[in-house]
Amino acid sequence: MAEPDELLFMIDVDDTLLDNDRFAVDLTERLDMAFGKEECERYWRIYDERRESLGYADYLGTLQTFRFQNADEPNLLQMSQFLLDYPFAERLYPHALAVVRHLRVMGGAIVLSDGDIVFQPHKIRRSGLWDAVEGRVLVYLHKERMLDVVQRHFPARRYVMLDDKPHLLAAMKRRLGDQLTTVFVRQGHYAAKAASLEIDPAPDMAVDRIGDLLGFARSDFEASAPALRTGDG
Structure with a gap:
């Protein structure tokens, strides 16, 4: 292993x-x-x-x-x-690849996505994200139900999940507890729909844009029970 x-x-x-x-x-x-x-x-x-x-x-x-x-x-x-x-590749959000590089400096990084087994990997390759994480890509039907498998493929002492769907983050947090820090990226229509919902547990962190994470340091993710932090801007 x-x-x-x-x-x-x-x-x-x-x-x-x-x-x-x-x-x-x-x-x-x-x-x-x-x-x-x-x-x-x-x-x-x-x-x-x-x-x-x-x-x-x-x-x-x-x-x-x-x-x-x-x-x-x-x-x-x-x-x-x-x-x-x-x-x-033209639809990546501003600074998306820079954020991936930044996260890889602070720890390991994988792409963890929901989707079909043909078009979703194709999309990840064409966007450049496959190469950005050196092929460390997992695609499932329901990723929140596959955390045991994720941990087997990519063991870690602590995990951080970045997602635009806070209900998925909450489901993952219920499974992994304080071993997981959840980061809500408030982009897209799913995030907008969730704005009026009460999510339990709430995300540990939230940013308005993926590029905001360039201002985060490793220490922001390492506390055992991080307080909610909102990215600038």
Whole structure:
């Protein structure tokens, strides 16, 4: 077994390091242009149904189902190419890669994401995040339920989780207790929806932008029960 890291940062992808909301806007515009408003809305209805049944975002599977009632094969092929060629590196939030480098100076770092087993790893590679963490990437259906597996793959004395979904952070905190410091990154539509909710336990730290973490030091994450800290700006 690998020697445990003293401190391991586990970093979410969508709306934490990468502006997935912008990707959804671009995809909507492309669908509308290729198929029209009604068909665009049908794509997103299928997407919502599959997300509800599968528990993760399935853009490729949604396109497969979408084709059953749409015979416009050339446009369908162009849509598949759009998804595979999408410039995810251009959708990283400002300073996202610098933050990953900064965290790696302070401890180990991995990408820990929810998603499907094909498109999500593809997105992580195309964005440059795969190389940024030297391939230390885990993708699960429900990462908050996989912490035992995460600990087996990447043992550490203390963990830090960065995510835009505070309910996931709370679920992880309930599992790992004081061994985990949770950092709420208040970006994207999930974070906005959570603003009016009471989360228990509340995140240990919160920042408005991922780039704010460049102002944090290792000592900010090492206390056994850190007080809530909010990033500047």
